[in-house]
Amino acid sequence: xxxxxxxxxxxxxxxxxxxxxxxxxxxxxxxxxxxxxxxxxxxxxxxxxxxxxxxxxxxxxxxxxxxxxxxxxxxxxxxxxxxxxxxxxxxxxxxxxxxxxxxxxxxxxxxxxxxxxxxxxxxxxxxxxxxxxxxxxxxxxxxxxxxxxxxxxxxxxxxxxxxxxxxxxxxxxxxxxxxxxxxxxxxxxxxxxxxxxxxxxxxxxxxxxxxxxxxxxxxxxxxxxxxxxxxxxxxxxxxxxxxxxxxxxxxxxxxxxxxxxxxxxxxxxxxxxxxxxxxxxxxxxxxxxxxxxxx
Amino acid sequence: xxxxxxxxxxxxxxxxxxxxxxxxxxxxxxxxxxxxxxxxxxxxxxxxxxxxxxxxxxxxxxxxxxxxxxxxxxxxxxxxxxxxxxxxxxxxxxxxxxxxxxxxxxxxxxxxxxxxxxxxxxxxxxxxxxxxxxxxxxxxxxxxxxxxxxxxxxxxxxxxxxxxxxxxxxxxxxxxxxxxxxxxxxxxxxxxxxxxxxxxxxxxxxxxxxxxxxxxxxxxxxxxxxxxxxxxxxxxxxxxxxxxxxxxxxxxxxxxxxxxxxxxxxxxxxxxxxxxxxx
Numbered sequence: 001x002x003x004x005x006x007x008x009x010x011x012x013x014x015x016x017x018x019x020x021x022x023x024x025x026x027x028x029x030x031x032x033x034x035x036x037x038x039x040x041x042x043x044x045x046x047x048x049x050x051x052x053x054x055x056x057x058x059x060x061x062x063x064x065x066x067x068x069x070x071x072x073x074x075x076x077x078x079x080x081x082x083x084x085x086x087x088x089x090x091x092x093x094x095x096x097x098x099x100x101x102x103x104x105x106x107x108x109x110x111x112x113x114x115x116x117x118x119x120x121x122x123x124x125x126x127x128x129x130x131x132x133x134x135x136x137x138x139x140x141x142x143x144x145x146x147x148x149x150x151x152x153x154x155x156x157x158x159x160x161x162x163x164x165x166x167x168x169x170x171x172x173x174x175x176x177x178x179x180x181x182x183x184x185x186x187x188x189x190x191x192x193x194x195x196x197x198x199x200x201x202x203x204x205x206x207x208x209x210x211x212x213x214x215x216x217x218x219x220x221x222x223x224x225x226x227x228x229x230x231x232x233x234x235x236x237x238x239x240x241x242x243x244x245x246x247x248x249x250x251x252x253x254x255x256x257x258x259x260x261x262x263x264x265x266x267x268x269x270x271x272x273x274x275x276x277x278x279x280x281x282x283x284x285x286x287x288x289x290x291x292x293x294x295x
Numbered sequence: 296x297x298x299x300x301x302x303x304x305x306x307x308x309x310x311x312x313x314x315x316x317x318x319x320x321x322x323x324x325x326x327x328x329x330x331x332x333x334x335x336x337x338x339x340x341x342x343x344x345x346x347x348x349x350x351x352x353x354x355x356x357x358x359x360x361x362x363x364x365x366x367x368x369x370x371x372x373x374x375x376x377x378x379x380x381x382x383x384x385x386x387x388x389x390x391x392x393x394x395x396x397x398x399x400x401x402x403x404x405x406x407x408x409x410x411x412x413x414x415x416x417x418x419x420x421x422x423x424x425x426x427x428x429x430x431x432x433x434x435x436x437x438x439x440x441x442x443x444x445x446x447x448x449x450x451x452x453x454x455x456x457x458x459x460x461x462x463x464x465x466x467x468x469x470x471x472x473x474x475x476x477x478x479x480x481x482x483x484x485x486x487x488x489x490x491x492x493x494x495x496x497x498x499x500x501x502x503x504x505x506x507x508x509x510x511x512x513x514x515x516x517x518x519x520x521x522x523x524x525x526x527x528x529x530x531x532x533x534x535x536x537x538x539x540x541x542x543x544x545x546x547x548x549x550x551x552x553x554x555x556x557x558x559x560x561x562x563x564x565x566x567x568x569x570x571x572x573x574x
Binding site: 006009010012013014016017019020021023024026027028029030031032034035038045092095096098100101102106108109110111112113115116117118119120121123124125126127128132133134135138141142168171172173176177180225228229231232235236250253254257258263266267270271273274277278281 | 307317385387390400446501504530537555567
């Protein structure tokens with residue numbers, strides 16, 4: 001290639017990149033650096049920021065009892081949501097992969113909650129969970145449950161209620177990934193297994209599960225990362241309450257930044273969330289070669 | 296492999312029954328939402344609740360447009376989602392073309408930088424972006440609602456993968472015939488990558504339509520808010536009008552169901568090809 005042509009190619013390349021580069025710098029790269037900087041400051045947005053050093057982090061990690069509760073809430077939410085959702089999604093995918101009647105319609109139905117706005121979904125479920133007039137308690141009482149849970153008004157049941165909604169809403173997403181994984185398992189693997197006597201549940205125990213493990217791992221990491229960022233549900237259904245029972249990391253970031261105007265403190269909390277997500281992403285990245293196939 | 300149907304008909308019926316039961320619990324909240332949206336205020340608080348409204352109150356669907364600027368909220372959501380989708384398709388496909396086909400110094404490094412942005416949760420950039428938008432005087436403007444989403448690492452990555460599968464010979468022939476890079480991009484790359492563009496488009500539209508936290512903090516005037524923000528705002532009131540809330544939820548979800556029903560195949564392909572959700 002001649003020098004002139006190479007120069008033309010380089011110039012064209014930068015022209016094609018220009019819009020994305022500009023947007024990337026302004027709305028991603030600089031804000032990330034700024035967030036890091038702001039997290040070391042004390043800033044109410046109206047007066048000049050003060051340098052606070054590691055104060056925000058020290059306070060969050062070692063002193064702020066509420067933040068510790070927020071962390072426990074978030075981990076509790078993640079630890080219940082992710083495995084339960086994955087197990088249910090795995091079984092649904094397994095059954096849907098057998099070629100049952102109406103499977104395409106069924107797939108769409110399972111996926112509808114995924115594409116629905118979380119705000120709308122949260123409103124529907126708030127009504128279902130309503131402790132006085134909600135349909136859920138009416139059903140529970142019809143089957144003879146005596147102590148009806150107060151759901152969103154109760155500091156004991158509010159977080160489990162959110163978890164139920166999250167499992168319901170995200171199940172279809174994990175299911176689709178599992179289905180894709182199942183379809184990648186070669187038929188020969190099952191045929192070879194049958195010769196060795198792998199039938200019924202054994203077939204899944206010794207063939208499906210091991211061959212699906214890359215997908216399983218991937219689904220786990222993606223759902224973990226997504227679950228740590230729960231906000232819309234907590235905002236609409238409970239406003240973080242009652243008594244901070246459903247206050248989660250992102251909700252706490254929101255509260256501190258946009259209700260209390262503690263920009264530095266909120267940024268530090270966001271950076272802690274970032275560190276958690278980064279850790280999971282790095283694990284995923286390190287193990288990527290085990291499941292990503294480029295062809 | 297598509298699983299083989301079991302030869303045992305009883306087992307097939309059991310499986311179908313289980314799946315149907317599951318599908319019922321997935322759709323029951325939606326059915327309940329639609330039924331409640333057609334109830335009269337007095338009937339909403341009947342206990343135990345009835346599955347069907349005694350008499351369908353269709354006027355709930357007109358009432359919501361007169362009580363709050365609901366039409367405006369819908370138009371805002373529609374405009375913002377369409378604008379973000381169009382911009383993102385253009386901006387990301389241009390970048391993806393450069394990364395997939397053009398040679399320049401620093402290409403690998405820059406691509407790595409774009410990719411690493413996938414790891415950054417949106418909450419990290421939330422506060423600086425809010426401050427920036429506020430400094431620019433963009434609170435309550437479409438610019439604030441649209442521009443921060445006009446680029447995505449995910450979209451660039453997805454489209455680059457699609458461009459890489461297009462045979463090189465096609466462009467080389469065009470180049471020899473004197474076509475510029477812009478012409479190759481517009482006439483060859485974009486048309487051949489239509490499935491990927493479609494998947495990303497549906498993906499982006501749905502994500503934007505459902506976006507909540509960013510419009511929540513960057514809009515204050517009701518006429519600049521999006522549907523999700525307006526809907527959530529209805530909730531805070533002391534005497535919650537549940538029939539109205541359910542009506543609003545139906546109207547917020549319905550357009551997405553239509554988009555999803557039309558593009559369901561390519562949307563799912565986008566998820567499984569890109570492998571990750573989010574933005």
